[in-house]
Amino acid sequence: MNCRIAQSLSLKIAAAALVSAAVALQAQTTPPAAPESQDAKMKWFREAKFGLFIHWGLYCIPAGEWKGQPIAGIGEWIMNRAKIPVKEYEQLASQFNPVKFDADAWAQMAQDAGMKYLVITSKHHDGFAMYHSQVSKYNIYDATPFHRDPLKELAAACARHGLKFGFYYSQSQDWHEPNGAGNNWDFPANPQKDFDQYLRSKAEPQVKELLTGYGPICLIWFDTPQMMNTPETKERGQRFIDIVKSLQPATLIDGRLGTAGDYVSMGDNRIPDAVVKGDWEVPATLNHTWGFKKDDTDWKTPADLTFKLVDIVSKGGNYLLNVGPTSEGVIPQASQDNLRAVGRWLKVNGEAIYGAGPTPFGDELGAPDNTRQDKNGKPVFVQATDWRCTTKPGKLYIHIFHWPSGSLELAKVNYKVSKAYFLADASHKALKLTQKGEHVSVALPDKAPGELATVVVLEHRGN
Ligand code: H79
Numbered sequence: 001m002n003c004r005i006a007q008s009l010s011l012k013i014a015a016a017a018l019v020s021a022a023v024a025l026q027a028q029t030t031p032p033a034a035p036e037s038q039d040a041k042m043k044w045f046r047e048a049k050f051g052l053f054i055h056w057g058l059y060c061i062p063a064g065e066w067k068g069q070p071i072a073g074i075g076e077w078i079m080n081r082a083k084i085p086v087k088e089y090e091q092l093a094s095q096f097n098p099v100k101f102d103a104d105a106w107a108q109m110a111q112d113a114g115m116k117y118l119v120i121t122s123k124h125h126d127g128f129a130m131y132h133s134q135v136s137k138y139n140i141y142d143a144t145p146f147h148r149d150p151l152k153e154l155a156a157a158c159a160r161h162g163l164k165f166g167f168y169y170s171q172s173q174d175w176h177e178p179n180g181a182g183n184n185w186d187f188p189a190n191p192q193k194d195f196d197q198y199l200r201s202k203a204e205p206q207v208k209e210l211l212t213g214y215g216p217i218c219l220i221w222f223d224t225p226q227m228m229n230t231p232e233t234k235e236r237g238q239r240f241i242d243i244v245k246s247l248q249p250a251t252l253i254d255g256r257l258g259t260a261g262d263y264v265s266m267g268d269n270r271i272p273d274a275v276v277k278g279d280w281e282v283p284a285t286l287n288h289t290w291g292f293k294k295d296d297t298d299w300k301t302p303a304d305l306t307f308k309l310v311d312i313v314s315k316g317g318n319y320l321l322n323v324g325p326t327s328e329g330v331i332p333q334a335s336q337d338n339l340r341a342v343g344r345w346l347k348v349n350g351e352a353i354y355g356a357g358p359t360p361f362g363d364e365l366g367a368p369d370n371t372r373q374d375k376n377g378k379p380v381f382v383q384a385t386d387w388r389c390t391t392k393p394g395k396l397y398i399h400i401f402h403w404p405s406g407s408l409e410l411a412k413v414n415y416k417v418s419k420a421y422f423l424a425d426a427s428h429k430a431l432k433l434t435q436k437g438e439h440v441s442v443a444l445p446d447k448a449p450g451e452l453a454t455v456v457v458l459e460h461r462g463n
Pocket of ligand 1: 055073076077151223224283290323
């Protein structure tokens with residue numbers, strides 16, 4: 001090669017390398033622009049309605065059994081429930097080699113299920129990081145034969161599939177660290193710990209890693225805010241808020257930081273009885289555990305899952321539904337099948353879910369039974385399950401779960417309904433409709449035309 005050309009070429013390459021290094025550096029140091037308002041920040045979340053939660057960690061190896069004994073309770077708590085010493089639990093890492101893990105297959109499944117966002121455990125209470133952390137060697141890249149960063153692969157796969165990507169991070173409990181909350185079988189009890197030492201040396205720097213190395217993070221899902229949920233300890237939560245805001249101001253913070261986040265997290269598997277205003281989410285399981293347990297095959301049915309999704313949306317919330325992949329890196333087949341069944345329903349009926357608002361009614365949700373009291377002395381709420389209503393401007397979507405004979409009868413309809421049709425009917429053929437004041441009647445065929453739930457659209461004017 002001509003020497004001058006070679007020289008200028010290598011100069012160009014050097015210049016290009018400098019520019020790309022500068023761009024990379026800029027990406028690291030200049031945070032993306034903050035959303036213009038809280039409404040703008042929440043927009044995708046309010047549209048999404050349905051997300052995939054993934055609990056994956058070392059606990060999927062024992063899968064609910066320790067030294068031949070089944071350990072009761074949720075699978076990811078096995079270290080705590082069986083009081084497994086750190087030195088023993090740590091050894092699971094050397095066995096963790098989930099070679100069947102396929103990030104695109106997981107993202108594809110979430111997409112098939114009609115889910116719009118995915119939230120995965122980057123570190124659960126056991127303290128093991130499921131990504132390549134520089135802060136602690138106790139991570140899937142450095143401490144296992146797998147020697148890959150599955151969260152990096154998943155972030156890329158989600159981007160390819162148009163899914164938003166977020167992290168669960170257990171900020172308070174860390175049973176691997178002497179000063180992390182929760183482990184009192186190897187270490188001193190919580191009040192004797194130097195909790196801020198743990199926060200500053202592990203949790204805070206790891207959250208920084210997660211918000212810099214994995215592209216746009218739609219939300220960060222903190223959990224169990226022990227030692228950071230009182231007025232005196234609020235400052236600890238604020239430090240996490242400051243980190244998130246400085247690195248990715250568009251990232252939402254869930255409701256379990258200990259300090260108010262961007263939305264409310266309901267209790268695990270807790271669906272409220274009535275409409276709740278504001279932004280909220282129900283984290284929920286498909287069986288009775290978050291992390292994989294080989295003996296738990298008590299799966300919720302597609303009909304139940306569809307009902308719960310519609311129920312939650314009709315009350316104004318989001319549904320974050322969990323899978324617990326195995327130690328091979330596979331999402332249990334029953335979980336996949338049941339989620340895909342919901343996805344097929346959503347393919348037809350998604351208009352009534354994504355971006356939909358809550359019911360204007362409320363009586364269809366159920367009523368308290370004043371003759372029976374729960375353990376708090378409150379009347380037991382008896383849920384009704386015949387139908388639910390979701391809304392968009394000019395439209396009521398009536399999701400029918402128990403098919404009535406002859407007609408759908410709705411009282412208290414405060415709108416002038418102009419047309420009724422099945423959402424599944426692309427031709428929008430009008431159903432026979434009569435309205436007398438606030439009473440609306442829609443003639444129905446003998447059998448439900450749809451599976452899982454049939455949606456009748458009522459178009460209206462006014463209000
Ligand atoms: O990540 C999932 C759970 O591991 C986590 N939140 C969801 C999203 C969670 N952490 N703590 N809790 C839920 C409450 C835990 C309650 C129990 Fe237990 C754990 C009941 C049985 C095992 C603690 C230990 C209370 C009794 C024994």
